[in-house]
Amino acid sequence: MEVNRIVKSLKARRLSKIGKLDFEATHNLNEHLKLDKRKVLPELTDGLWCVRRLSRHYALEVLHSIQDVLFPPDANSQAFLRSLIREQDMDPDCTLYNRSEYELDGEDDVIYKWLGPRMMDLYEELENPTPRGLLDQWLERKSRARHVMLATVIGVFAAVFLGVLSLIVGIIQTWIAWQQWKAPPSHDA
Incomplete structure (x- = not known):
């Protein structure tokens, strides 16, 4: 400085x-x-x-x-x-x-x-x-480093959860596609 x-x-x-x-x-x-x-x-x-x-x-x-x-x-x-x-x-x-x-x-x-x-x-x-006012003090408390770390951890868990959920959906879609390939529907009219 x-x-x-x-x-x-x-x-x-x-x-x-x-x-x-x-x-x-x-x-x-x-x-x-x-x-x-x-x-x-x-x-x-x-x-x-x-x-x-x-x-x-x-x-x-x-x-x-x-x-x-x-x-x-x-x-x-x-x-x-x-x-x-x-x-x-x-x-x-x-x-x-x-x-x-x-x-x-x-x-x-x-x-x-x-x-x-x-x-x-x-x-x-x-x-x-x-911070001087009540709003400033409240915002200061809410923006401390521990809150940033907590938000980061929540974000990581949300990303992992969404990743696992999309993996499950992908597996189900693959299973349905395999079932349809194995036994295609017949078109008898």
């Missing part, structure tokens, strides 16, 4: 629209990008100033994940970010981040050492969404 393709697919608007994920404000930086059981994606609220107290690499991962992954500088992503700031009480400083203030020369590419597994969870959710 190409890392750039995965990272580019994790825009917040896409996660909300395609992955049907909701964003929820959090005060705990350890929950950043964490997908919980309710399929809600928490996001930062307590000011990006707290990021400065973290290890430098982790801080860069958090800042980069907010500004370059979830909310890149395109108009749709920024509009979505502003709506989350209004609706979810997210930190308005999320819109002010300037990479050049935090990065040193040569730190253009961020390697997601800590947030990588969480980003992969989000990507997996995009690729294989968890």
Whole structure:
């Protein structure tokens, strides 16, 4: 899997629209990008100033994940970010981040050492969404691998049964034809 393709697919608007994920404000930086059981994606609220107290690499991962992954500088992503700031009480400083203030020369590419597994969870959710509604859940239960295997076994038994049935019909037809050949009917009139 190409890392750039995965990272580019994790825009917040896409996660909300395609992955049907909701964003929820959090005060705990350890929950950043964490997908919980309710399929809600928490996001930062307590000011990006707290990021400065973290290890430098982790801080860069958090800042980069907010500004370059979830909310890149395109108009749709920024509009979505502003709506989350209004609706979810997210930190308005999320819109002010300037990479050049935090990065040193040569730190253009961020390697997601800590947030990588969480980003992969989000990507997996995009690729294989968890069923949300009752119909989706019912269909999911009915389409699992064991049901596919059961359908395959039933199909094999049906084919064998039809094969044996056609063999019996063939034998009967052969016997009738042999009886007619052996004693052809007479046409006396």
